[in-house]
Amino acid sequence: MKTFLDENFLLESPTAERLYHEYAREQPIIDYHNHLSPQEIAEDKHFSTITEVWLKGDHYKWRAMRANGIPETFITGAADDRKKFVKWAETVPYTLRNPLYHWTHLELQRYFGINDLLSATTAEAIYERTNIALASPGFTTNGLLTQMKVEVVCTTDHPTDDLAYHRLHAEAGRSLKMLPTFRPDKFLVIDGADFLPFLGKLETIIGTSINTFDQLLAALENRIDYFAAHGCQLADHGLGQLYPVDFGTVKLDDILAKAKNKSPLNSEEVAAFQMAALHELGKMYHQRNWTMQLHLGALRDNNQRLLKSIGADVGCDSIGDFDQARGLAAFLNRLDREDKLAKTILYNLNPRDNEVFATMAGNYNDGTLPGKIQWGSAWWFLDQKDGMEKQLNALSQLGLLSRFIGMLTDSRSFLSFPRHEYFRRILCNLLGDDVQRGMLPNDLPWLGGVVEDICYRNAKQFFDF
CATH class of the missing domain: 1.10.2020.10 (uronate isomerase, domain 2, chain A)
Structure with a gap:
């Protein structure tokens, strides 16, 4: 009987133990997606x-x-x-x-x-x-991150954020790099409750009213450049799904006008506006060599009682059963056809979509860099042992595990970074098990190098941090 949570926790073979302890354990952490508070990091709380x-x-x-x-x-x-x-x-x-x-x-x-x-x-x-x-x-915020060998954290920030705490942190000259991530969801979901309030904030920041689709794009590009000046290299989008719609002849100005007048929008108008805006943003990301992240599949804020009494993001979200393949393919293909597809990371929340996302990522690599289109780590409800193993196995069978950019916390907690260790142990155990069964050669330097790449070096090269 093994001891609970001993030094070889989750490691079920001598090869797995060596891979973890000799190659994975001491690797630094690049946490390229989380929800940590920039203020708490900057003020070293x-x-x-x-x-x-x-x-x-x-x-x-x-x-x-x-x-x-x-x-x-x-x-x-x-x-x-x-x-x-x-x-x-x-x-x-x-x-x-x-x-x-x-x-x-x-x-x-x-x-x-x-x-x-x-x-x-x-x-x-x-x-x-x-x-x-x-x-x-x-045990300050920076001390906790240093304990876990964290080199980079990429926070999640609204386009209207002033990024004052990112500036404050940079001016402090700490070794930890904290970079913002551009998250424009509020401007994509035009029928959402937050669209008009955030549109008003954006108008105040840029000093002019926004009455047309092109004016909205110009304002968002202004904020993209502002974020870039603060070191931003990633954008992120948390949407239920993408839509296979042709928005080329849609009167987007009219849709925006209806939203501003609080007139009802039909589903076709909502989908067309979202996909047109996301397409134009995608081209802006490509121009700046940013990475575009697409988190798809959450059904959010299901408990209306708690939403009203406490607010959003309080633990009342679920896996959604959205149609993903056609809309995702249409979106990526349109950008790829124009040679405007940025480095992209795809995340699914419904495990039924594992193979869909794994194969979708393989459709749009273009030889410019290894793994340009990534299927991201098991996300949210899937970032547990079974979910990680399924993601790693599907990626291995349908893509290139060796080019994977690895784990992230996606967390609001400064104590969540042992999740990287959890992932690394699971990864090493899978590879070690393959060696034990004769499915991979017993070549520890080679496999150890792959482990180091997945845990650290692939992300460092992918994002060029």
């Missing part, structure tokens, strides 16, 4: 309690606590930090076989040296011990 750094904003934990029957006051409500932590600790034993059980104890081990299992019995002692550690100099 000290967190007052483990609850503040661990539970605030973590909708994974919130979902588990609700499923365990914990009242909302102990999740996002008015209860104090100690009581919230105790309720989380009470929930942890019930998360067995959920990735939260592994992540929780990995984070306690890696950041705090705590090997005790978190439960109602150990909650008070662990609360006190972690809070003492968080008060020490090495």
Whole structure:
């Protein structure tokens, strides 16, 4: 019987152990997609309690606590930090076989040296011990990232953000590189509740009204250049799906006018506007050698009660069952036909689409660089052991695993970076298992080099950081 979470956790063969410990473990981290707070990084924040750094904003934990029957006051409500932590600790034993059980104890081990299992019995002692550690100099936001050998973090930022904290961080001269990511979703979903408020913000920033589609594009390009001046090299889009529509003859100005007048829009108008705007943005990304990320397939904010009382992004999203292949192919093909397709990373949320996305990525490589079109790491509900293994296996069989740019946290938590370790152990175990079964040669220097590439070097080369 193996010991829980020992040094060879998830490593089931001697080859896997060597691949991880000799090649993967010490690789630096490039976290090219997350939702960390730029302000907290720039100000090098000290967190007052483990609850503040661990539970605030973590909708994974919130979902588990609700499923365990914990009242909302102990999740996002008015209860104090100690009581919230105790309720989380009470929930942890019930998360067995959920990735939260592994992540929780990995984070306690890696950041705090705590090997005790978190439960109602150990909650008070662990609360006190972690809070003492968080008060020490090495446990600021930058200190926590340094502990995990993080070189680059790419935050997720609205086009209307002033990026003041990115400037502040850059001026501090720290070794950690923090770069913004351009996320224009609010301007693509024209029938969304946020479209008009953000359009108003954009008009204020550029100092003029936006009444035509071309004016909107010009304003967004203005912000793209502003982001580029602050080191931005990536754009990101979180959409349910893309649409196979021909928007060439659509009167986009009329659609924008209807939205501004709060007139109802039909589904054809919404789809045409989204795809026309995304197409033009894609060309702007290509011109600047940015990377375009497409996160597709989430069905968001399903619980209207919590949406009204707490807000969006509180753990009430689900996997959507959208049609993905035709719209994605039409979008990529249109840009590729014009020779305007940027480096692209595709992420699916529905596991049924694994092979669709893996094969779609292979359609549009053009020889300009290895793996120009990437099928990204298992995302959100899929970033657990089974989901990662399925993604890695499908990519291996339908693409080039060796050119994969690896893992990211996609997290709001500064304690989430052991997820990179989790991924690396799973990767090494898969390769080690192939060696043990005679499916790959027992050539550790070669395989170790592939592991180092996937964990670090491929991303560094892909993004040219």
